[in-house]
Amino acid sequence: SKNLFQLAIDGPAASGKSSTARIAAQRLKFEYIDSGAMYRVVTLAALRQNLSPLSLDDASKITYLAATSHIFLHTIFNPPPISHTSSSKPSLPQTLVYLNGEDVTHEIRSQEITKNISGIASNPDVRQVLVEKQRALANGIYDYEGENSSFKLDTLRKSPKGIVMDGRDVGTVVLPNADLKIFVTASARVRAIRRYKELQQQQSTTKKPLIDFNKVLEDLEKRDKSDYERKISPLKKADDAVLLDTSDMSVMEQADNIIELVLKRAKEKNFDL
Ligand code: CDP
Ligand code: CDP
Ligand code: CDP
Numbered sequence: 298s299k300n301l302f303q304l305a306i307d308g309p310a311a312s313g314k315s316s317t318a319r320i321a322a323q324r325l326k327f328e329y330i331d332s333g334a335m336y337r338v339v340t341l342a343a344l345r346q347n348l349s350p351l352s353l354d355d356a357s358k359i360t361y362l363a364a365t366s367h368i369f370l371h372t373i374f375n376p377p378p379i380s381h382t383s384s385s386k387p388s389l390p391q392t393l394v395y396l397n398g399e400d401v402t403h404e405i406r407s408q409e410i411t412k413n414i415s416g417i418a419s420n421p422d423v424r425q426v427l428v429e430k431q432r433a434l435a436n437g438i439y440d441y442e443g444e445n446s447s448f449k450l451d452t453l454r455k456s457p458k459g460i461v462m463d464g465r466d467v468g469t470v471v472l473p474n475a476d477l478k479i480f481v482t483a484s485a486r487v488r489a490i491r492r493y494k495e496l497q498q499q500q501s502t503t504k505k506p507l508i509d510f511n512k513v514l515e516d517l518e519k520r521d522k523s524d525y526e527r528k529i530s531p532l533k534k535a536d537d538a539v540l541l542d543t544s545d546m547s548v549m550e551q552a553d554n555i556i557e558l559v560l561k562r563a564k565e566k567n568f569d570l
Contacts, residue, residue: 301437302327302459302568303474304559305467308481309521309532311488313543313551314463317481319390320552321461322372325559325570328450328457329372330434332464332471334394335427337405339363340417342396344409350416360422364446368430369395371451411516415523418465424530431471435460458570459559465524468535477562478538479555485521487544489514 304327306314315331322329340350342362348355371393394402404410417423430448433441437460439450462471468478483491493513500508524532534540539558543551563570 300568301435301457302559302563302570303435303472303476304459304461304555305472305475305478305535305538306461306463306481306555307465307468307478307532307534307538308463309488309524310517311491312481312483313491313546313548314481316389316548317552317555318461318463319372319392320548321555321559323374323390324552324556325459325461326454326457327459327461328434328439328452328454329390329392330431330450330460330462331370331372331392331394332427332431332462332467334370334392334405335368335430336414336418336423337410338366338368338394338396338401339423339427340410340414341401341405342366343417344413350413350420356420356422359417359420360426363423363426366446367395367397368448369398369451370449371395411520415520415527419523419527419529421529424466428466428471431462431464431467435462435472459568465532466530468538469533470530473535476566476568477559478535479541479558480534480538481541481543481551483542483544485514485518489517492517 304321306318308314319329321327339359339362343350343355343359346358346362348359348362350359372390373393374390393400394405434448434450439452441448464471468475468480489510493508493510496508496513541551541554546554560570
C-alpha cells in the first residue's frame with residue numbers, strides 16, 4: 298500500500314486535539330480519524346440496549362456490540378458557507394458519525410454519553426476491538442465489510458498523503474510506530490474555560506438552563522482522572538512524543554505549530570508532503 302505519514306495526537310479533553318487535527322488534515326491533505334468518536338458510538342450503542350457500561354455482567358455483551366456495529370466516519374473538508382452573511386471565522390472540517398446507518402453525530406457528544414464513556418473505555422476487550430479497527434483505518438483500509446461488522450472512513454480524497462488520528466492512546470498503543478507523536482496539554486482551568494465557552498454557544502441557540510463553570514471544571518477533572526488512571530491504555534505521553542502546552546495558544550497557533558512539526562519530520566524522513 299501507499300506510504301502514508303502517520304500523525305498521532307493525544308491529550309486530555311479540550312486540549313484542542315480534534316480542532317487542530319482537522320485543520321492539519323485539511324491543510325496537509327491527510328485523512329482524519331477520530332478515535333474518541335468510536336468509543337462514543339459504542340457507549341451509545343450500549344445505552345440503547347440498556348446495557349450498563351460499569352456492569353461486569355454486561356461487559357461481554359458490550360464487546361460483542363463493539364465488534365458487530367457498523368461504524369462510519371465521514372469528515373467533510375471545506376464545507377460550503379451556510380450563507381453569504383456568515384461570520385468571517387473559517388469553518389472547521391466536520392466529522393459526521395453514523396451507527397448502523399443512522400446519523401448520530403450530535404447524539405454522541407451529549408452529556409449522557411460523556412458521563413458513561415469511562416466504563417466503556419476501561420473495558421480491555423472493547424479496546425482491543427476498536428484498536429484493531431483504528432489500525433486498519435490508519436493503514437489505508439478505509440472500507441471494511443465483514444460478515445457481522447463494517448467500518449468505514451468515507452474519503453473523497455483520491456490520494457491522501459497521510460493520516461492524523463487523535464485520542465488518548467494513539468501514540469502509545471494504537472500506532473506505536475507513528476511518524477510523529479504529539480502530546481497536547483493545557484491547564485485544567487484553561488480547558489474548562491474552553492468547554493464552558495462551547496457550552497455557552499450551544500446554549501445561545503437552544504434554551505437550556507444556565508450552566509455552572511465549577512461544574513464544568515469538576516466534570517473535566519473527573520474525566521482527566523479516569524483517563525490518566527485507568528489500568529489499560531491510560532492517557533500517557535509516549536516517550537518519543539513531542540509535548541505541546543497549548544494553554545496560551547489560539548486554535549490557529551496550535552494548528553500551525555503542529556503542521557510545522559509535521560513538515561519538519563516529513564523532510565527528515567523523506568516523505569513528499
Ligand atoms: O473531545 P474529548 O477529548 O472530550 O473526548 P473524545 O476524544 O471524544 O474522547 C471521549 C472519551 O473516550 C475519553 O474521555 C476517553 O475516555 C475515551 N477515549 C479513549 O479511551 N481512547 C481513545 N483513543 C479516545 C477516546
Ligand atoms: O479534541 P479536544 O477535546 O482535545 O479539544 P477540541 O474539541 O479541539 O477543543 C475544545 C475547545 O477548545 C474548542 O471550542 C476549541 O475551539 C477550543 N480551543 C481553544 O480555544 N484554543 C486552543 N488552543 C485549542 C482549543
Ligand atoms: O482529490 P484530492 O485529494 O486531490 O483533493 P482533496 O482536496 O483532498 O478533496 C477534494 C474534495 O473532496 C474537497 O474539496 C472536499 O470537499 C471533498 N472531501 C470530502 O468531502 N471528504 C473527505 N474526507 C475528503 C475530501
